[in-house]
Amino acid sequence: MSRLTTQNQASMNNAGTSSAQLPPEEKDVDILPLGLRIIVTVAVMMATIMEVLDTTIVNVALPDMMGNLGATLQQIGWVSTGYIVANVIILPLTGWLSDYFGRKRYLLYSVLFFTIASLGCGISGSLGEIIIWRILQGAGGAAFISTAQATLMEIYPPHQRGLAQAVYAIGVILAPTFGPVLGGYLTDRYSWPMIFFVNLPVGLAAFILILSFVPDSAVAKARRKADFMGIVFLAIGLGCLQTLLEQGDQYDWFSDVRIRYLGVGAVIGLILFLWWQLNPKNESPAVNLRILRYRNLSLSCAFAFLMGFMLYGFTFILPQFLQTVQHFTAQQAGLILMPSGIAAAMVMPLIGQLSNKVDRRVLIGVGSLIFTGSMYMFLVLMAPQTPGSAFFWPLMFRGAGTGLQFVPLSLVALGTLPPAYMADGAGIYNLFRQLGGSFGIAFLVTMIDQREHFHYVRLGEHLSIYGSSVQQFIMQMQYAMRLPLITPHSGSPSTSSQLLPYKMLEQLLEQQAIILTYMDVFYVILCLSVVSFSLLFFMKKDRKVIAPVSSH
Numbered sequence: 001m002s003r004l005t006t007q008n009q010a011s012m013n014n015a016g017t018s019s020a021q022l023p024p025e026e027k028d029v030d031i032l033p034l035g036l037r038i039i040v041t042v043a044v045m046m047a048t049i050m051e052v053l054d055t056t057i058v059n060v061a062l063p064d065m066m067g068n069l070g071a072t073l074q075q076i077g078w079v080s081t082g083y084i085v086a087n088v089i090i091l092p093l094t095g096w097l098s099d100y101f102g103r104k105r106y107l108l109y110s111v112l113f114f115t116i117a118s119l120g121c122g123i124s125g126s127l128g129e130i131i132i133w134r135i136l137q138g139a140g141g142a143a144f145i146s147t148a149q150a151t152l153m154e155i156y157p158p159h160q161r162g163l164a165q166a167v168y169a170i171g172v173i174l175a176p177t178f179g180p181v182l183g184g185y186l187t188d189r190y191s192w193p194m195i196f197f198v199n200l201p202v203g204l205a206a207f208i209l210i211l212s213f214v215p216d217s218a219v220a221k222a223r224r225k226a227d228f229m230g231i232v233f234l235a236i237g238l239g240c241l242q243t244l245l246e247q248g249d250q251y252d253w254f255s256d257v258r259i260r261y262l263g264v265g266a267v268i269g270l271i272l273f274l275w276w277q278l279n280p281k282n283e284s285p286a287v288n289l290r291i292l293r294y295r296n297l298s299l300s301c302a303f304a305f306l307m308g309f310m311l312y313g314f315t316f317i318l319p320q321f322l323q324t325v326q327h328f329t330a331q332q333a334g335l336i337l338m339p340s341g342i343a344a345a346m347v348m349p350l351i352g353q354l355s356n357k358v359d360r361r362v363l364i365g366v367g368s369l370i371f372t373g374s375m376y377m378f379l380v381l382m383a384p385q386t387p388g389s390a391f392f393w394p395l396m397f398r399g400a401g402t403g404l405q406f407v408p409l410s411l412v413a414l415g416t417l418p419p420a421y422m423a424d425g426a427g428i429y430n431l432f433r434q435l436g437g438s439f440g441i442a443f444l445v446t447m448i449d450q451r452e453h454f455h456y457v458r459l460g461e462h463l464s465i466y467g468s469s470v471q472q473f474i475m476q477m478q479y480a481m482r483l484p485l486i487t488p489h490s491g492s493p494s495t496s497s498q499l500l501p502y503k504m505l506e507q508l509l510e511q512q513a514i515i516l517t518y519m520d521v522f523y524v525i526l527c528l529s530v531v532s533f534s535l536l537f538f539m540k541k542d543r544k545v546i547a548p549v550s551s552h
Contacts, residue, residue, distance in 0.1 A: 036213060037155055041164060043209035044148035049171045050202045051141035054118075055083070056179030061192040068192065071127045081246040082131045084438070086138030088242045089235050091431040092287045094146040094425030096227070103423065104216040107147045111210060113140030115203030122196035145172070146426035150212065153414055153422055159356050161415070164409045166352030170345045173406065175340025176315075182463035228449050230276050237269025242435075253446070288424040291417065297425050299539050300413030301432040303364075306532040307409070308436025310371070310525050311402060313444045318378075320448075321518045325384050325511065332388070339392055343399030344406070351407050359535045360408035360415075366406025368533040374398035375526040382519045384511060412539060432445040444521055450521050455513035 058080060066076045090097075097106050119139055120133035148168065156164045186194040244262040251259050277285040291297045319333035328336070354363060374397040381390055410429070417425045 013353030037164075039209060039213045040155055040215075041152065041168060043206055043214055044107075044144070044151055045168055045171045046209070047107070047114075047204055047205040048144045048148050048168070050177045050199050050206065051114065051144045051178050052172055052175040053182070054137065054141065054199070056176045057082075057183035057186075057195050059180065059183070061183055061187045062194050064187055064192045066128075069124075069127045069130065072536045075127055077247075077250070078127075078131050079134050081243065082135040083138035083141075084246065084434075085239055086135045086170070087142045088431065088434055088438070089238050090139050090142035091146065091434060092234065092238075092427050093231065094427035095118045095288060095421075096142050096145070098147060098150070098423040102153065102216050103147060104210065104214050107143060107151075107214065108207065108210055110140045110143035110147070111203055111207045113365050114144075115200060115207065118196045118199035118203065122193035146423065146430050149410060149414065149426045149430075150305070150422040153426075154419060155215065158415075162355030162407060162411060163349070163352030165410055166348040166355070169403075169406050169410075170348045171346075173344045173403070174341050177338055181335070181338075216532055225284040227276075227282065227284055227286035230273060230282070231537055233273035233276055234286065235269075237266055237271075237273050240265035240269060241376055242438060248442055249445045251448070276485070287428065290420065290430070291421050291424055291429075294416055294425075296416045296539050297413050300409055300534050303409060303438075303532050303535050304413070304429055304433040305436035306528050306535075307405065308433040309439075309440030309443075310528055310532075312437030313521075314398070314525060316441050317444055317448075317518070317521055321382075324389075325387070325514055325518070326388070328388065336388055337395065340395040340399035340402070341360040343396040344403035347398075347400050347403035348407065351404060357540060358413050361539055363408040364405050364412070365533060365536050367401045367408075368536075369401075370397055370404065371401030371524055372420055372529040372533070374401060375522050375529060378499065378522045379519055382515050384515065416540065444524075447521060447524070448517055450482055450515050451517040455516040456510060459513055459516075460510055 062076050062079065065071070065079065069076070094106075094369035100106075101109065114137055117133050117137035121130055121137060124133060149165070152164045152168055153161055180197075183195050186198065188190075240262045244259055244266060247262075248259055254260050254263065273287075274289070276282055277287055277289050292301070315337065318337065319328075322328040322333040322336060351363060374394045377394040377397065378391075381394065413429045414422060414425050
């Protein structure tokens, strides 16, 4: 009898030990059955793919929309700008909105809102109509990424979060890669409204799956009161800032009074927003900025800002180089970028497994180094005679480096947060990534304009029409084109054909200035990659995740 009692007691002690071995956060997770978790993952992925796809699919249809709606290039730009501005304003509010409506209900409302706005965009008959619907579409789509990340972090146990986030990230990365290709096909085969109508079946399917299977948050905080003052200050500050970044280059930045007004509005709005959100009297802030005291979240936000700067900036700049210097068509330039997205998607399942076995900072660091190496490879390839096939491996390395950073960084950012702050943290984290992209595109476009002029002037200083090398070039061109030989001492060329060698020299000068400019751009991205790598040394080491002990 005593022997049996001893065995039972030992068995109970083992059970207690098994339970104690679970990480604290694992005990708080209401684990769903595996099949249900897969359905929930598919549901939030469908919503996110729909939103991410719409950020790139529209760009290729803008020329057709201009002709159909009778808009100028500047006016049609608001179809993209309105969407992004609304998206950026709502992003940091996703945590509060999740608490106010309930996470499931907020996600449902957002999917329905986005789908209806897509229908409105497709049936729009004027520029004003489509801009309004695009603003509503951007506001609805802001919820998807942050809410999906928070949901996946909650329904999966800690040892499976890496794989769940990796599978989810495959859709996030592939959608913008194939967006231009799909947009071009739908526009050419049918018409531009089809790029919006394609969202309708996807949105309806996502709505039904979320309504039927996605659980509400079990750890969400109590319903917070509406912070109308904070929302107004945020809308003014971020709205003016994002519009300034989108339209600044078009209006020559602060030389235009409209951009100056936007700058003043951004500064005043953001200062008032920060003051009100951090004011002790504000018991229910719209954006819980106090969670930035968690070191990993604040450093990850800084890293995400730089990462957004580099990724969005690169995706915008490389097609410009290929079309300007290499004379590729827009479709060819889009197809060349595809290996990058495919490589990122290929490493995702591996990263999902490794993120629970290896220090996530190591994965991010390796990815950052690979990305830096790919930027150096692009520096070497900056030449007009470089074939398109030469960009394949740099783009593959760039994609693999991005994939290595994407999932571990989100896990580092959100993994140390209490579950109740997950939605707030995801919203702020994604806001910084989006703002980084906007700053990156605005900065690099301005840099190209200024550096191209700088290099053109500097190269021109070393050329003289009386120089021996210039004279030799002119004479060779004149001989090759069977033109009368003309030197500076024999007078100015008298016919347009005799001016051709001089025009060719000027074109070569412009081409070299452009190449040097893009080399400067890739050098800046390379340096920022090194800066982001240095942030890893200040992040806290992840707690080791212990897989659940078998009940046997």
